[in-house]
Amino acid sequence: MSQKYPVISVVGSSGAGTSTVKHTFEQIFRREGVNAAMIEGDAFHRFNRMEMKAEVERRNNAGDHTFSHFSLDANLLSELENSFRAFSETGRGRTRNYVHDTDEAQKYGVPPGHFTEWRDIGEDCDLLFYEGLHGAVATDAVNVAQYADMKIGVVPVINLEWIQKIHRDRATRGYTTEAVQDVILRRMYSYAHEITPQFTQTDINFQRVPVVDTSNPFVARWIPTADESLVVIRFRNPRGIDFAYLTSMLHDSWMSRANSIVIPGNKLDLAMQLILTPMIERIVERARRARKL
Numbered sequence: 001m002s003q004k005y006p007v008i009s010v011v012g013s014s015g016a017g018t019s020t021v022k023h024t025f026e027q028i029f030r031r032e033g034v035n036a037a038m039i040e041g042d043a044f045h046r047f048n049r050m051e052m053k054a055e056v057e058r059r060n061n062a063g064d065h066t067f068s069h070f071s072l073d074a075n076l077l078s079e080l081e082n083s084f085r086a087f088s089e090t091g092r093g094r095t096r097n098y099v100h101d102t103d104e105a106q107k108y109g110v111p112p113g114h115f116t117e118w119r120d121i122g123e124d125c126d127l128l129f130y131e132g133l134h135g136a137v138a139t140d141a142v143n144v145a146q147y148a149d150m151k152i153g154v155v156p157v158i159n160l161e162w163i164q165k166i167h168r169d170r171a172t173r174g175y176t177t178e179a180v181q182d183v184i185l186r187r188m189y190s191y192a193h194e195i196t197p198q199f200t201q202t203d204i205n206f207q208r209v210p211v212v213d214t215s216n217p218f219v220a221r222w223i224p225t226a227d228e229s230l231v232v233i234r235f236r237n238p239r240g241i242d243f244a245y246l247t248s249m250l251h252d253s254w255m256s257r258a259n260s261i262v263i264p265g266n267k268l269d270l271a272m273q274l275i276l277t278p279m280i281e282r283i284v285e286r287a288r289r290a291r292k293l
């Protein structure tokens with residue numbers, strides 16, 4: 001945790017919606033005049049696409065059928081921890097980008113399935129913003145979570161998460177439903193062991209729940225819309241959260257537990273703004289004051 005150089009970490013599985021939530025944060029940063037250095041979690045994959053394919057095959061042949069991008073050792077998590085630590089201590093860090101598709105290839109000048117070069121980030125920035133798979137990992141060997149001042153979980157219920165992933169990977173990454181299904185299955189072990197434990201570390205979880213039938217996610221023709229869903233928002237520490245204000249501002253919302261509210265899906269963006277803006281203001285103000293001392 002850093003007084004001078006705060007870190008915000010948004011964590012979710014593949015297809016959960018972390019990139020979508022990043023846009024909401026970007027709107028808040030723009031409106032509040034906050035300069036953020038950005039890290040995409042995929043930048044810290046250990047292997048490029050071809051190398052990953054070869055490594056998965058090597059592990060399969062050795063009898064390990066669980067190795068995937070979700071596995072801790074498929075990622076450079078010590079480097080990620082170092083980058084968080086460096087930023088929290090000095091306001092500087094390091095990242096690169098993993099290029100998924102042709103659009104990103106044009107943007108970065110690197111072919112799909114490869115990484116850009118590493119680069120320094122952080123100059124003149126108020127905070128570091130991370131979005132990806134492992135931003136709240138805490139094990140005996142690696143502890144990324146300890147450097148994040150605000151940790152947010154983006155966790156649709158699993159059928160919805162799969163539908164979101166299948167549709168996105170088919171539409172923009174050129175995969176078939178069967179190929180995405182295989183990836184989902186291979187990642188299941190690490191999903192349970194590496195991804196879900198992070199959601200007990202996170203300060204706030206946003207869990208989208210469809211109210212339409214998603215019982216066979218592999219044949220769903222479209223992603224349930226905002227109007228076809230609710231969102232459960234759970235605060236790890238509800239002290240200081242003004243639930244009466246939130247439920248009065250968010251029409252048709254209610255408290256489902258002492259630390260949770262439920263909102264209509266189409267209020268997610270507004271809810272994030274109402275909840276996150278004052279929190280971001282607070283950590284940025286505190287950091288600016290600390291840097292002046």
Ligand SMILES: Nc1ncnc2c1ncn2[C@@H]1O[C@H](COP(=O)(O)OP(=O)(O)OP(=O)(O)O)[C@@H](O)[C@H]1O
Nearest residue numbers: 012013014015016017018019020164168223225226
């Ligand atoms: N709240 C939402 N309502 C409707 N669709 C959503 C919502 N959040 C995400 N989606 C859709 O789900 C798909 C996956 O979202 P997104 O790309 O943000 O996931 P991600 O977590 O960043 O995935 P990855 O880490 O694999 O890149 C996209 O098609 C996106 O439009």
Ligand SMILES: O=C(CO)[C@H](O)[C@H](O)COP(=O)(O)O
Nearest residue numbers: 013014042049069100113133
């Ligand atoms: O899911 C991911 C992270 O959220 C991976 O980045 C993504 O699947 C990359 O793999 P590939 O390039 O083989 O599609």
